[in-house]
Amino acid sequence: MEQWEYKTLKYRTGGFFGGNVKEEDFEEELNRYGMDGWELVSCFDTNMSGQSRDVIVVFKRKVNFG
Structure with a gap:
């Protein structure tokens, strides 16, 4: 059975x-995680008074167990 770890x-x-x-900058950070083997699962914003925060x-x- 496959097992996963998650990062937020x-x-x-x-x-x-x-x-x-x-x-x-955002793309660069995403690419850094991708090069470390992380796959993007979800991306969303939080907001306050209608503005993304x-x-x-x-x-x-x-x-990987080994």
Whole structure:
């Protein structure tokens, strides 16, 4: 049976009211996790008063017993 481990990343948005994501920085961080074997499972934002505050990213990777 396959087993998985999970990792959650909170990426802060910028700007006075939030909601701004530096796409190159965000992509670079996602690629770093991908190179470590993490697969993106889900990505969503949190908000306050209609403005995105954080982007939550969930990764998984197979647990290797050996």
